[in-house]
Amino acid sequence: MPAKLIENGDAQFNTVDVDPVSLDIIENALRNARVEMDATLFRTALSPGIREQGDAFPLIAERHGNMVVGQFGSFIDGFLKAFDGEIEEGDVILLNDPYSCEGAISHVNDQLIIVPVYRAGRIIAWAAMFGHMTDVGGKVPGSLPTDAASIFEEGLRLPPVKLYRKGELQEDILKIAMTQSRMPEWYKADLHAIVASCRVAALRVNEICDRFGDDVFVSAMDELLQRNHRAMKHLIQTAVGQEPVTFEDYICDDGKGAGPFKIKCTMWREGDKVILDFEGTDPQSDSSINFYLNENMFKMFFGIYMIMVFDPQVLFNDGFYDLVDVRIPEGSLLKPRFPAALSCRTHALGRIFDVLGALLGQKTPEFLCAAGFSSSPHLMFSGFDQNNEWFQLFQIGFGGIPGKPFGDGPDGHSLWPGFTNVPNEFLERYFPMIIEKYESAPDSGGAGLNRGGNGIHMTYRFTQAGEISIHDDRWFIPPWGVNGGKPAKRSWKQLERPDGTKIAIGAKVDKVRVEAGDLLHYVTWGGGGWGDPLTRDAELVALEVRRGLVTREGARDYGVVIDSAGGVDTAATQALRQEKKEARGEPGIFDFGPSIDALRTSCEEDTGLPAPVQPVWRGAAS
């Protein structure tokens, strides 16, 4: 049964003509309101994950729930269909169970707040935001257990409940939720911050209505959606062909020794409509790497990638949704059946951006980007400090941005909007650790005319014993290059004991004991290269060698020989480039590096870790 909306006001909203100037003003006002939501959140949240790194996503939707400003597309519509209660003025909805909202949020760490915006007794808009809580209970600190077999091991699960009922905070619910968390104060502060942000949005919507009138506001929201629809229709016609294109990429492993897991997507156009079909994607995993992908969210990702190249001033919104058909097989990695574990979905979430980029670019390779930093590597470190107080760090790492048509990929940067790294002086001040090294790893970005960004080499020295968890990927299958660009280097992690013993650490591990004095090297992967590296300016390659971003040996991937003074050896470079060109032949669009079989064979030698074994599917998963 769908949600029952209690609206005491009985006046109808009338559709009126909105002059183009008012429309643009309302569009800008909404955009400003969204920026204000972020500002409010960052200033009042407590956890480093939100306040320093910005792991939260706001939106404002029109009265039927279609997102008009925001990033990840709307989930209000799905929520309204699934919620079987009443919604009244003053209510604030809280939920975190992905299975209760068709995957609008995709693991239980993300708490979603939904606020109906009432005006004269009627719902005129919605404000919503979700943010990643550092801890929501479950079997491991950070609530992201790699080996979870079901969502019941991942901590707090809230179906849609009323955090505020008619304006009254429901203390009981907050207490129940906080009690599950290892970091209850952070949970509470972050949750309040999200609510405050949504309230700001509601306030601004009301102000816009005061200024322009309710009918103009409602009509303007509709028109903004339609404007986006028209723009996308045009884009789809020109950029998507009727001939199907297909792309496959992989999640390296499941943290239990099996892998890789395939994500496959095929795209084609039928009339005005584009179809994105994930048929051929591997079945769901027995561990927590499943990603419950919401179809609408994927439509939004698709739209944003399309728009970014053409008119970046266009406001992204849900207006074009009926132009896109997303098909995801039931029981697959991207639509797992309840109660599959979901906590470590970050790898698949990231990977679909690489898949999407590859699909869209195949028709116009000059606009294609290489594979990149399509995940967000996590480190969790927890224990008791010298004062015997519990500490718990959740940190998101960054790596190389892919080589792209518009230039090199930056080193050690974030593909996620608004994310920043945590300053190392902050880490050292608040956690028992010294950061001995924080640099990009030379040569880790793929060679190309435009170089892929380097990954980060971060070395932690722990000054107290504790436990770490790691969530990372791209350690087995390298990020691919395009248009002649080479694949990037893979990620690796190593624990170095004070006695010099070195231990390779897997990409997905929990509860690894570390002692005071241990060093952890956490090295993320680079972005793939774009374009023929043999055509990159040799002087630029030499400069990057002097900068320490590329090594002398690495320069040879560009066919560049560096002389003893650090300059280009022109003659040797010419010869090497000629030789490489002849040996290589004409490069294809994609360079994936070695085959999976070859990677398996050399895995132990290359990485110090056993190769993942081919997953075996349970029963008759589709």
Add this chain to the structure above:
Amino acid sequence: MTYRLGVDVGGTFTDFLLYNEDTGAFFRNKTPSTPGDPSEAVIAGAKEVCGAAGINASEIDYFMHGTTVATNAVLEGKGAKVGLVVTEGYKQTLQVARSLVPGGLAAWIIWPKPEPMAKLEHTIEVSGRMDAQGKELRPVDERKAREALEALKAQGVEAVTICLMNSYLNGEHERQIGQIAKDVFGDAPVSLSSDILPEMYEYERALTTVANSAVRPIVGRYVKNLKDELRGLGMEGRISLLRSDGGLMSADKAQDAPVNLLMSGPAGGVTGALWVAKHAGFKNILTLDVGGTSTDVALIENAEPRLVRNTDVGHLSVRVSSLDVKTVGAGGGSIAHVPELTKALRVGPESAGADPGPAAYGKGGDKPTVTDANVVLGNLPEALLGGTFKLDREAATKAVQTIADGLGIGLHEAAAGIIDIVNENMFGALRMISVQQGYDPRDFALMGFGGAGSLHSNAVAKLMGSWPVIVPNSPGVLCALGDATTRMRAEAAQSYSLRRSETSNEKIMTTLDELGGLVQAELMSEGVGKDEISIRYAIDMRYYGQGFEITMPVEASGFNERGLERLCDEFDAEHRRMFTFNMETEHEVVNLRAVALGREYNLPTLEIEKGDGNPDAAKLRDHQIWSGGGGHAAVIYDRAKLRAGDKINGAAIITEMDSTTLILPEHVGEVDPFGNILITPQ
């Protein structure tokens, strides 16, 4: 007689304001700027204004100067070649930055990453390490450091920055290496991060110190030239430069810490507005400084402009106090366009600049700009600059017609649309500094200045509900007025980062006293008498673990007693005002601050002749403007002939040498005793 000369160097004009401290008389001057060497225009114009006042340069006691020399060096990438010294393992601090890609999802596809200010090949690592308590973990290897510095010198580095991990707690290693750097580099300036910004966060501290180093040589040369030439004119008075925070500092100090000058230009407008507001009897002001390519806005509450802890210039965001001035790319030259894909009306941020400028300037520009829309609507009469600068109405109409055609609407509707959108952009900037900070704009008056501020301020005030609109005399030279009327300032801060339970009233008091002594000594060394100095203290507070601090003013005297308790109560109240809630989490004392201020000048100001309320004597002629969907009869007045008490009913246009004021229909402008026009709804 005591004379003060304020000089503001802008992109197009250099403005002068000579002020007789004893009588309150003003002399104004405007000369074209000389971007090659800005001091040329300064000297030439100073001579002219002295001539007009009939005085010798030797009679000027105070020379106060707002300059964009440092700003332009950053924006144009003309800073010095800076060598950066960092802790081992941190070579790429500026390369990796904060990992942030600006913009939304997929913005990385089109984002061009700017090059670091100190190039990676000019960055060296040194051994030695402090921990997060300021204790030494490993000593510096001086021999290796010297070798690395010598290698830097061989690369032609012109200025050195040293920024080591945790030096905000203990700068000993930085000083040690700084000594070696001075040995190796001789005269080249050496900046230590523990001097320039002793605050946590290695990237921000490094960047700020590098920015300081980058502009040091260029500012140093400029200040030295200027000083020599002024002395050559016989000017013996004190030379001061306007800091980003609206205070003055001596020319010598400016040469050491020029990173404080990055917002010197806009700060002049704010201090000028402050001075005008004080005399007109207003304490709460929003400023709207509209130039050719951009608009600066600021908030003044209770006669105090808001300060922020960072200064943003282009890509650069450094941790230096500045007046909270927000800039949007909306000005007279902003270009309107209609994208093919969406058929939306967009204005800016692209600008026609000064060359070719708006179509109406007749210098070859054909893109429709905000100025052209104002011409089409009749808001700008036929000529500017006292009649010397003719506007090409036909060209403006032709340009705006392209927008009308693109949108399928009439010419006047399109022009009004352009103005509405640009006003909306200014409104957006004003909201960021008011509503978003918890202030109600209806409690503020709006002051419009700069070339086009008084043309837009009436309309923007309507959006904001901020009344009255104050249009000061000569809005075009308000910055120079600000330079001439502000006071000396020095500040110091100490990173603290202790929870309330980890410190005490006494401990805080001790540190505040130390900081107070530091800033007092600094001003005294700049020639300010001890009895002229007042010291203010502030403490940055937050809930433990929050990422954002609120700066709370505190009284040092009596802090011993209930200082912390009172501070926490006040912080809770402020937090509630800004964010609507409080937390039970413990309070954290983040930074301690002290500011020393020189004497505040109680300068007299001249009243203008009083009239009988009827402005007819100033009437130039009847006119027609387009407003609110139709034509309106309007009158054009000459500002120089207006008298105190005159009431001008909108629609009206008031012209003067350097700007044009628009009073909308259903509004009235009243001339106050000092000649300011105060506009309110009828």
